[in-house]
Amino acid sequence: MSQKQYVYQSIARAVKDHGTTTMFGLMGDANLFMVDSFVRDSGGRFVPAAHEGSTVLMASAYAHVSGKVGVATVTHGPALTNCMTALVETARGRAPLVILVGDTPADNPRHLQSIDQRDVVGSTGAGFEQLRTPATVAEDVARAFYRAQVERRPIVLNMPADFMWQEAEYAPQVLDVFMEPGGAADGDVLDNAIGMIASARRPLILAGGGAVAARDQLVRLADRLEAPVATTLQSKGLFNDHPYNLDIFGTLSTPAAYDLIAQSDCIICFGTSLHDFTTDRGKLMKDKRIIQIDVDPVAIGGGLHPDAALVADAGLTADKIMYWLDEAEIPASGFTRELEPGTLTAHIDGTGKAKEGFVNYVHALERLEDALPKDRLLVTDGGRFMTEVWCRISVSDPQSFVGTVNFGAIGLGLQEAMGASLAAPDRPVVLFSGDGGFMMGGINEFNTAVRLGLDLIVIIANDSAYGAEHIQFVDRKMDPSLTEFQWPSFVDVAKSLGGDGVEVRSNDQLEQALAAIETRKGPFLIELRLDPEDVPRMRI
Incomplete structure (x- = not known):
C-alpha cells in the first residue's frame, strides 16, 4: 500500500525494507534528514564515524562478517572524494555495499561542493546509480541493493539534495535475488580437465575466496584424489582441520608447503583469480597442469593462462569431477600417502632475542x-x-x-x-x-x-x-x-x-x-x- 511522504523518509524506509538494521555514516547537508528518519522512524542504528572513508570500510567489514549488504552514507563533494581509497579497496575486495551519497542541488551548478560524482565513482571501480525522481525512490534503492549483491561491489546511490523535502507516493519495492549463480561445468573442456586430473600423480587443490561455500565438496574431492589442500589469503582458515592442509598457498607458504607445491604436477584452482602473490609471479605454476574454476569470467586467465578454464560453480563442478572419476574407476593419486599429517603448516620459530628496549x-x-x-x-x-x-x-x-x-x-x-x-x-x-x-x-x-x-x-x-x-x-x-x-x-x-x-x-x-x-x-x-x-x- 502506497502513502505520500518526504523523499528523505522514503529513502530511509526503503533501506530498512531491505533488511538493513545498521548504517555507517557521517552526516552533512544532503543526508542528515535521511539518517534521522532511519533512526527515529525505522528503528535503525546509525554508527557515526569521524571520517567519511571510514564509513565505507566499516560497512565492508560488517558485510563480510554478517553476510549481509553493508550500508554507509556520506554527503556530497569532499565527503565523496574522502572515500576514494576506501571505494577502491572495497571494489577490489568485491564487497557488496550500498553507499548513499548526497549530491548538490541540480539548480545550483556553481555550488562550492559541486563535482561530477558519477565520474569520481567510476574511477574507483565502484558502481553508480542515480536517484531519478522523488517518485522512483523505492525502485532506485532496490536497484542499488540488487546490483550490490549480484555484482559484488560497492554501489553508490546518488541522492540530489533538492529532492529531500519533496513529497511523493511510496510503496515498498524489494527485488528478490537468487544468489547461487553458475552451474556445473560440462563439455569438452570438462573432459580435458578430468583427463589432466586423472593422469596427475601429485595433484593439489587450491581454494580461493570464491570457493568458501564449497568447502565440503572440495574436501571430498581432495580425499578422493589423495591430494593436499591449500587456500589463498582470502580464504584463510578454510581447511584448518584437514590433515593435509598446506595453509596459505604462495609467497606466504611455510618452507615445507612451498617445497611440496613445487613438487605437484596438477593444481585444481577453485574460486581464485591466481594473483601474483598466490603464484609467486608464476614460479609455483611452472611445468604444472593448471585447471581454473570460477563463476566470475573476469577471474579466468587474469594472472596466468590455465590449461583448462571452467566458468562454473565450484561445489557443483567438484562433485561432477568426482562422479566421473568414480565412473571411470580412476585410482587415487597416492600423493598424501607420502606425507605426514599436520607437518606442513609450521613456520620458523622466533628466537625471542632483541636489542635492549625492544621486543622480538x-x-x-x-x-x-x-x-x-x-x-x-x-x-x-x-x-x-x-x-x-x-x-x-x-x-x-x-x-x-x-x-x-x-x-x-x-x-x-x-x-x-x-x-x-x-x-x-x-x-x-x-x-x-x-x-x-x-x-x-x-x-x-x-x-x-x-x-x-x-x-x-x-x-x-x-x-x-x-x-x-x-x-x-x-x-x-x-x-x-x-x-x-x-x-x-x-x-x-x-x-x-x-x-x-x-x-x-x-x-x-x-x-x-x-x-x-x-x-x-x-x-x-x-x-x-x-x-x-x-x-x-x-x-x-
Missing part, C-alpha cells in the same frame, strides 16, 4: 597466538608487519578474517575492525596495525570505538618508521633517517581517547600485556616497540 616481533606473535581469545575475529591493516601476522595468527574460518589488502594501502584497519565488531558484538576483535597505518587512519577512529564500547584489542607494531621504505634504504646502504619518526606514545594516546593500553619493550612486559588482555574493558591497545633493523622481511 616473531616471538611476540607466537605468544599472542596462544594468549588472544580463541573466538576472535582477526583484522589486519596493510604494511610491512602484516605478512607474519597472516602466517602466525590463526582464525577459525574465512569469515573471521578481514584483511585490508586489496589496494596496498595502509591506515584502513581500525575502521574495518569496528565494522567487524558491530557485525558480531559477542566476539572480540583483534586488529594488527603498523605505527604509520595507525597514525594515518587509526587515531581518528579509536575514540569512535571507545564511544561504542567495542571489545577491540589493537596491537601496534611500532618500529618508529615507515618500515617497508626503511629497509630499502638500508639494503642500498643509504641513510634511512627520512623514513624514521618520533611518534607519540600510542598507549598514552589510547588512554587520552578513553581506552587503555600497555607498552611492551621486553619479554617480561609482553607477558604482563598478555595478562592484561584478560581484564580489559573496552578498546585495549598493546604497543610492541620494535627495532626497525630486526623486523622480518615482507613475504610478498
